[in-house]
Amino acid sequence: MERVNSSGVDFKTQGGGNGGQDGQGSAWIAALEKVHFVRSRRPILTDITWRLRAGEHWVVLGANGSGKTTLLLLLAGYLWPTQGSITVLGQRFGTVDLREVRKKIGWVGSFLQEHVPAHQKPLDLIVGGKFASIGVDEKPSKHDMRMAERLAETMGCAAVLNNPYGVLSQGEKQRVLIARALMAEPRLLILDEPCSGLDVVAREQLLETLERMGRKDNGPALVLVTHHLEDIVPVFSHVLVLRQGRCVASGLKEHVLTAPVLSTAFDIPIEVEAHRGRYWTRIGLL
Numbered sequence: 001m002e003r004v005n006s007s008g009v010d011f012k013t014q015g016g017g018n019g020g021q022d023g024q025g026s027a028w029i030a031a032l033e034k035v036h037f038v039r040s041r042r043p044i045l046t047d048i049t050w051r052l053r054a055g056e057h058w059v060v061l062g063a064n065g066s067g068k069t070t071l072l073l074l075l076a077g078y079l080w081p082t083q084g085s086i087t088v089l090g091q092r093f094g095t096v097d098l099r100e101v102r103k104k105i106g107w108v109g110s111f112l113q114e115h116v117p118a119h120q121k122p123l124d125l126i127v128g129g130k131f132a133s134i135g136v137d138e139k140p141s142k143h144d145m146r147m148a149e150r151l152a153e154t155m156g157c158a159a160v161l162n163n164p165y166g167v168l169s170q171g172e173k174q175r176v177l178i179a180r181a182l183m184a185e186p187r188l189l190i191l192d193e194p195c196s197g198l199d200v201v202a203r204e205q206l207l208e209t210l211e212r213m214g215r216k217d218n219g220p221a222l223v224l225v226t227h228h229l230e231d232i233v234p235v236f237s238h239v240l241v242l243r244q245g246r247c248v249a250s251g252l253k254e255h256v257l258t259a260p261v262l263s264t265a266f267d268i269p270i271e272v273e274a275h276r277g278r279y280w281t282r283i284g285l286l
Contacts, residue, residue: 027054028087029188029221030075035084037070037245044070045245048084052188052238057214057222059232059253062242063266068225069109071242072190075223076105089187103132106181106220109192113173118166122157122176123148125165129183144183151179155209171202175209182220189213189220195231203231211235229257234277241265253279 029052037045045067052058060068073079074086077098086093091101106129115134116125126148127140140148152158157175160168168176174194181189191210195203214222214235224236232239232253239256241248243265249256257279262270273280 027090028052029054029056030086030088032075033085035074035081035086037067037074037079038082043245045074048247050240050247050250052221052223054221056238057236058224059236059239060223060225060242061227061229061232061239061265062248063227065244066242066265067245068227068242069192072192072223072225075188076107076190077102103184104187106178106184106186106189107192108174108177108181108190108194109225110196111192113177116165118164120165121162122152122165122168122172123161125176126152126161126180126183129180132184148179148183151182152176155179155182156205169202170197171199171206174198174206178209186220188223190223190225192225193227194224195226195228207231207233229262229272229279229281232257232279243267 030050031052032048032050035045035048035050036043048071050071060071062068070079074081075088077086077088077093080093088101089104093101117134120134123145125134127144128134130140130144130147149158149161152161155175155178157172157179160172160176165173165176178189178191178194194210195206198206210222210224211233213219214233222236224231226232236253238251239253240250241256241261248265249261257272257274259270259272262272262281268283271282273282
């Protein structure tokens with residue numbers, strides 16, 4: 001269902017469901033219903049309803065401070081909503097052990113990278129992903145080691161497995177962290193601004209890897225957080241746009257990545273260009 005507000009911006013509301021399946025029996029990866037989050041009496045997120053269906057890959061887009069990372073910390077069970085309900089992988093928060101839910105959610109973001117010791121070997125870091133630890137706290141099996149090496153090969157970081165983490169390039173670090181997240185065979189993979197700090201070549205290489213990952217039949221559902229349209233590769237099917245903690249628009253990217261929606265989200269006239277499934281923006285004439 002679509003509705004239009006007084007500013008002329010299209011709003012798309014996802015269809016109903018029971019938090020686990022829709023009317024046709026398709027599984028929902030996650031469902032957030034009327035979620036609010038307040039910190040120190042300041043509203044960070046307000047009235048967020050968002051549903052992710054199996055087979056969809058989502059982008060969460062918005063300016064700095066719009067609530068993107070907070071939303072995904074709620075989705076991953078690291079924060080608790082002030083109001084509203086959250087169901088992930090069929091498990092309603094508040095009725096299950098969130099530690100068990102998190103085992104099926106991979107996370108790649110700056111807060112994790114900041115906790116990795118500079119001397120840590122990437123191979124140990126990847127293996128530790130199976131146990132949700134930084135490094136290896138128990139002796140891994142031969143199967144775990146082989147799996148970590150295969151993931152490193154897939155992610156293009158096999159050549160640096162025995163180098164100290166601190167000497168890796170930013171692109172190599174991101175590839176190692178994605179391999180670590182995949183070690184637990186997650187059903188949902190959250191990528192919080194993975195292209196931050198990458199040069200143009202490293203960024204495009206990483207995005208190409210995400211494109212291939214998203215097209216695998218047995219791969220995880222992807223959720224990418226960014227404020228750059230050029231990070232949105234064709235495999236991402238849906239976009240949620242935030243502005244000051246509220247949803248501006250949500251739905252198929254072709255309906256959401258428009259000049260009216262983005263101009264509202266970023267508080268400046270924006271023109272959108274698309275070519276071969278990729279998007280770019282430029283500031284319109286004031």
